[in-house]
Amino acid sequence: MEGERVVVRVRDTGHGIANPERLFQPFQEGAEATGLGLYLSRALLRTFNGDLRYEPGLPGCCFALDLIPFTDENDEEGASETNG
Numbered sequence: 001m002e003g004e005r006v007v008v009r010v011r012d013t014g015h016g017i018a019n020p021e022r023l024f025q026p027f028q029e030g031a032e033a034t035g036l037g038l039y040l041s042r043a044l045l046r047t048f049n050g051d052l053r054y055e056p057g058l059p060g061c062c063f064a065l066d067l068i069p070f071t072d073e074n075d076e077e078g079a080s081e082t083n084g
Contacts, residue, residue: 006069009055011062020054020061 022028026039042052051066 004069006067008065008067009062010065012060014060016058017054017061020056023054
């Protein structure tokens with residue numbers, strides 16, 4: 001199962017993203033909030049060897065979550081690393 005990945009896509013039908021190149025940058029000027037949501041979400045996924053990316057397309061926008069599925073094999077590897 002090594003190398004197998006799962007991609008989950010979330011799409012909406014809104015007006016889209018005006019500046020996609022700025023999506024994952026924190027603390028943007030003019031943002032309605034801190035702008036940390038996508039930045040932290042991507043950082044968390046990358047911590048677990050996954051990724052979060054924007055996939056352009058109309059209508060709306062699409063985000064893809066690239067994940068590595070959890071298996072008993074993953075658990076055994078983690079246990080051996082923590083137990084020495």
